[in-house]
Amino acid sequence: MGNNIQDQNDQNKAPQHQVTVVLVPFPAQGHLNQAIHLSRILSSYSLPVHYVGSAIHNRQARERVHGWDPHSATNLHFHDFQVPFFTSPPPNPNSNTKFPSHLQPSFNASCRIREPVATLLRSLSAKFKRVVVIYDTLMASVVQDVVYLPNAEPYALHSVSAFTVFLYIWESMGKPFDIDDRIFSEEWNIPSIEGCFSFEFLNFMAGQYRFANLYRGKLYNTSRVIEAPYVDLLAREEVNGRKTQWAIGPLNPVNVSKGTKPNDKQRNHCLKWLDKQNPNSVMFISFGSTTCMQDEQIVELAIGLLKSEQKFIWLLRDADKGNVFERENENYVERVFQLPKGYEENVKDRGLIVREWAPQLEILEHPSTGGFMSHCGWNSCMESISNGIPIAAWPMHSDQPRNTVLVTQVLKIGVVVRDWDKRQEIVRSWIIENAVRKLMASKEGDDMRKRAQKLGFEARRSAEDGGVSRLELDAFVAHITR
Secondary structure, eight states, X not given: OOTTSSOOOGGGOOOTTTEEEEEEOOSSHHHHHHHHHHHHHHXXXXXXXXXXXXXXXXXHHHHHOOSSOGGGOTTEEEEEEOOOOOOOOOOOTTOSSOSOGGXXXXXXXXXXXXXXXXXXXXXXHHHOSEEEEEEEGGGGGGGGGGGGOTTEEEEEEEOSOHHHHHHHHHHHTTOOSOOOTTTSOGGGOOOOSTTTSOHHXXXXXXXXXXXXXXXXXXXXSOOHHHHHHHHHHHTSHHXXXXXXXXXXXXXXXXSTTTTOOTTOTTSOHHHHHHHTSOTTOEEEEEOOSSOOOOHHHHHHHHHHHHHHTOEEEEEOOOOOOSSGGGGGSTTOOOOOOOOOTTHXXXXXXXXXXXXXXXXXXXXXXXXXXEEEEEOOOHHHHHHHHHTTOOEEXXXXXXXXXXXXXXXXXXXXXXXXSSOGGGTTSOOOHHHHHHHHHHHHSSHXXXXXXXXXXXXXXXXXXXXXXXXXXXXXXXXXXXXXXX
């Protein structure tokens, strides 16, 4: 899979007016990202693809996507639906849980697009032999009317790891069968979901699970070269019935900078800074779009990075609000982060602090990047893994604590920065310093990097012609265009 993600393949083209695809993403950045990448991939099979959501979130998906231009796919259509007005409170850095509760009004409002989605589906149903609806599992209620269309087929998209999905289902079933201890060890100390979600979001998920059996099959943004044992466990009849599933990741494009030149004027300043650094010498720090840290924690992180004496790019931004474009309002007040006095001057020769949106894919792909301090959201994990970058794991909420186990203990391509059992505590600078040094400047870190690079190569290869993920993707397209 190169810069074009998927080559045009005449063999896989669906006949005109035969099959169309509708993508229904969940309105959080990592989910929007995965869905829009999948839209591009499917559109490259000459399938017309309809990406639906609120006008705000569709714009967010388009403007933040990296690695390709969403306007370049002529058969990718965006449907910007209006949602009820909602007020998103500011992120609360001092909340007892790091779950982004301030986004809940946005989540609730976005689920109110059921009616326009149903209208679109009815319209497409009259024009096409088959309407394929791929929906994020957290948006099942939006597509519930698909059952009334005889020529519509719903498929669920899981935007989290197979490891995490399987554990959740297996536990909810009461652990009905044993698992080989070679692929599931009690020594891994799997964290419970306590503290991972707000009470409101647990209720929201329960509302979506009411429609859990809509799907004809499931799609996973993972690859068998990364998670084969857990993909196989999910395929067991006790877990998935007799429905089909496809592991088609990585969905994110790889080799995104192929063909660009270091002196390109349009190139982001982060990448120009990386051009001047040695291979594998820079730690990239980013905690995703929903994380809101306390001021004290930011200071401790700053000191830890300083004392580590390692080079870094630190994406220092506040969490997104429900409408990320509120920043364009002249009355919008940006949060000011208080770093130690003279900090940026002290680190200017080896550290870059970025306060705006940054091209994460290109940063992770850059040869100077050697590590990624991350919240371990699955979108970031897949981008890091597919680029062969080991992870300093700092889980915040949702699926992230269990993704941390997958990264650090199963795949052995990362170190833990924040112990989930101590999530209420400030992570002190010496812990951060030691984690950064371990990943970036130790024999153990070098070994992790080698494993990550090998896995990254295999993950990229799996998405190319003849690779296991590409074969599963071809099989899915053959299935929906049968």
